[in-house]
Amino acid sequence: MKDITPQQNKVLNCIKVYIKGTGFPPTRSDICKEMGFKSPNSAETHLRALEKKGFISIASGASRGITIIGEESEQESGSIETDNYPIIGLVAAGSPTLASENIEKQVPCPSNFFGSPFDYFLRVKGLSMKDAGIMEDDLIAVQKTHDVKNGDIVVARIDDEVTVKYFTKPSNDKIVLEPANDDFSDIEVDLRSEEFFLEGKYIGLIREN
Amino acid sequence: MKDITPQQNKVLNCIKVYIKGTGFPPTRSDICKEMGFKSPNSAETHLRALEKKGFISIASGASRGITIIGEESEQESGSIETDNYPIIGLVAAGSPTLASENIEKQVPCPSNFFGSPFDYFLRVKGLSMKDAGIMEDDLIAVQKTHDVKNGDIVVARIDDEVTVKYFTKPSNDKIVLEPANDDFSDIEVDLRSEEFFLEGKYIGLIREN
DNA sequence: TATTATACTGTATATATATTCAGTATAATA
DNA sequence: TATTATACTGAATATATATACAGTATAATA
Structure with missing residues (x-):
């Protein structure tokens, strides 16, 4: 990264401020207004200089195609792997697929945040796991796996209904899903007659x- | 905020992904490419619907003038601010100072993770806030502030004892700290005779x- | 039943915008 | 000394882009 001149730094800063304020980058003309230039070429040459020095990239042909480079310095210096994880709404019926229509939003989170790796966040509906400290609208980190033990809290799907419960498998063709709330009763699944899918x-x- | 349709949510998500990838919002034509539309008006009408429902704002006349509403992190220059936050053990006695002997470890966490800014994590001891879904060994994010309202959950120190409770101030010289567990009783603090410090x-x- | 919202295709166009070209001027290099 | 980088004005233009208009079709409401 070569040296930036004071004036180029001003322009770079003005671009950052513009993006922060509007959510999208400025045009050459916008930069002129902010900086007091009278010709769009003043902005153009500054942009080309900033691009050459590696501070921004310019998408050719696109309008407002300025991208600020090197803003991820925090992650680099700390060497922490941060990923984006989707938040999936626990709809009353239907599986919590990662299809975009089910994704509330993406949240950045260090990938080793909970010790074990995980794949997505699920927004909890209802209070069936209240005594385990899992409340309505909590986000639970879910790992997509079928490797669960008795006593684990799992995300399971029974006939298109998704639920969060304690997992127990007392026999080979029976699964019991236990809530952590006296107001709810156990769900017993007979694997010979009922459909059961372990989401994670x-x-x-x-x-x- | 009105209800979003699945298709509109897809479009909204596609805009977010585009911004994340490029640093600037898509054009109508870009959205068509991503979504598989064959007419720019398909994107246009979806954008107008999303604007009407309050999910985005559209700058009139400007190219790529889409701003995602209600999300500070994503569109701001593309980067995510990740900080290291100390975990402080809630020792039975003693204040939760940030002195190094009290710090369990540092964890990386996006600074806007909880909407409001915060200063440290406190490891919870005991089950006095069980019914609020706060369990033993949970980490609660604490903001160092004295600006609390009745009903807020606060971290308070009374005579070197640190506790997490619901906060109520019924009169000028009295504070009531209420647990979320029937097995515990309210703590009443007389500010004229007792020492009370609000940690956050x-x-x-x-x-x- | 009429109306509105959703979800599209397809065409057209004014204008917003990037980008090139032609200059001027100063300071820093080689 | 010639060259290059910086720092601008001013004008011109191809095209990228928003946006309106004309349709079609389905489902949900009033």
Whole structure:
């Protein structure tokens, strides 16, 4: 990264401020207004200089195609792997697929946040796991796995209904899903007659407030 | 915020992904490419619907003038601010100072993870806030502040004892700290005779397993 | 039943915008 | 000394882009 001149730094900063304010990068003309230039070429040459020095990239042909480079310095210096994880709404019926229509939003989170790796966040509906400290609208980190033990909290799907419960398998063709709330009763699944799908395992929890 | 349709959610998500990838919002034509539409008006009408429902704003006349509403992190220059936050053990006695002997470890976490900013994590001891879904060994994100309202969950210190409770101030010289567990009783603090220090406010919660 | 919202295709166009070209001027290099 | 980088004005233009208009079709509401 070559040296930046004071004036180029001003332009770079003005671009950052513009993006922060509007959510999208400025045009050459916008930069002129902000900086007091009278010709769009003033902005153009500054942009080309900033591109040459590696501070920005410019998408050819596209309008407002400026991308600020090197803003991820935090992650690099700390050498922490941060990933984006989708938040999936636990709809009353239907599987919690990662299809985009089910994704509430993406949240950045260090990938080793909970010790064990996980694949997505599920937004909890209902209070059936209240006594385990899992409340309505909590986000639980879910690992897509079929490797669960008795006593694990799992995300399971029975006939298109998704639920979070304690897992027990007392015999080879029977599974019991136990809530952590006296107001709810156990769900017993006969694997010979009923459909059962294990979406994954509860790894951790986040409560936004 | 009105209800979003699955298709509109797809479009919204596609805009977010585009911004994340390029640093600037898509054109109508870009959205068509991503979504498989054959007419720019398909994107246009979806954008107008999303605008009407409050998910985005559209700058009139400007190219790529889409702003995602209600999401500070994603569109701001593309990068995510990740900080290291100390985990402080809630020792039975003693204040939760940030002195190094009290710090269990540092964990990386996006600084806007809980919506509100926070200063440290506190490891919870005991089950006095069980019914609020705060369990033993949970990590609660604490913001150092004295600006609390009745009903907020706070971290308070009374005579070197640190506790997490619901906060109420019924009169000028009295504070009531209420647990969320019938097995515990309210703590009443007479500010004229007893020492009381407000360490901060509960912002969010993380459970590692 | 009429109306509105959703979800599209397809065409057209004014204008917003990137980008090139022609200059001027100063300071820093080689 | 010639060259290159910086720092601008001013004008011109191809095209990228928003946006309106004309349709079609389905489902949900009033």
